[in-house]
Amino acid sequence: MKSIILSSKLLFLFASTMLVSALSCGGNTTANKTADSASVAKPKSSVSSILSEKQFNDLFPQRNKFYTYAAFIKAADELGEVKIKITRRAVSVYQFIRTDKSGKATVVRQDADWNEGWAKQKPDSAFTVNYGEFCTAFSADVNKKELAAFFAQISHETRHGMNASYTDGLMLIHETNTANIYISDSDEYPAVKGKTYYGRGPMQLSYNGNYGYASNIIFGDPKILLNKPELVETDPVVAFKAAIYFWMTPETHKPSAHDVMTGKWQPNAVDKAHGRTTPGFGMTINIVNGDVECGKGDNVEPMNDRIGFYQFYLKKLGITDANCACSCGKMEPYKY
Secondary structure: OOOOOOOOOOOOEEEOOEEEOOOOOOOOOOOOOOOOHHHOOOOOOOHHHOOOHHHHHHHOOOOOOOOOHHHHHHHHHHHOOOEEEEEEEOOOEEEEEEEOOOOOEEEEEEOOOOOOHHHHOOOOEEEEEEHHHOOOOOOHHHHHHHHHHHHHHHHHHHOOOOOOOOOOOOOOOEOOOOOOOOOOOOOOOOOOOOOOOOOEOOOOEOOHHHHHHHHHHHHOOOHHHHHOOOHHHHOHHHHHHHHHHHHHOOOOOOOOHHHHHHOOOOOOHHHHHOOOOOOOHHHHHHHHHHHHHOOOOOOOHHHHHHHHHHHHHHHHOOOOOOOOOOOOOOOOOOOO
């Protein structure tokens, strides 16, 4: 994907023409292995309440058979049973507590410096991500609007067809150049020898740091996707979970795309000073690939392709977004 989480200190790196956003993970892990996915009960609300299989198939008529409605709904329902509390000390020292469907809370990351005196002296900041809120937490129209935005972003990342047809989403399972190994230094999530971390799945998850962090959320164990990154291109449920995790999880200075599309995020003084003034689809582009596509005016082809997908899906889902704020042409990208 164009924006991904890499570094061990929640900083963001950029490679070639792609924005690579980095969120560190790892440390001392005491997580349990996830339970068999078949045993995971559905959350109280499900994306299936606003999206039928017929609608899904109509939205993605040229999709690779790897991407199915059943896999998408299962991914959203299962990940919807997970919450994670992220606490930060001294800017870059972290603890993650993951709560699963049983209500059991497990520390899945605690940095080595967590209990150091100098770290404890720094104020804590904490937030909780409830993955069960993905396209389910608000009114039907708001949930559909969020779903249209999510589908627009993953469609652009995986499209392989005719420009402006908007029928070619979910076609690519992995990036075309699999020779890219995408390995970065990470104290928390070191790469496994012999494994490569090229872009896979709907959001083209890339780099070992991203695979480790996603694995912490999805499985409660960072080693699963570090050892088997290929799961993101061989297991469609894992692939969709990786995309949903990215959508729902805030980064160091960025809000989550979920918070932007649902209006939970509101710009602060720093955001306003940099042109990030309005929640809307344009802000999700800034989150996903701001360094490449934002702050460069409105004649940017990739940005306009994402907007075209969004408007196409809004119409297909029977809703409108009169105050779209779709462009990020006047927004400065986030700097780290």
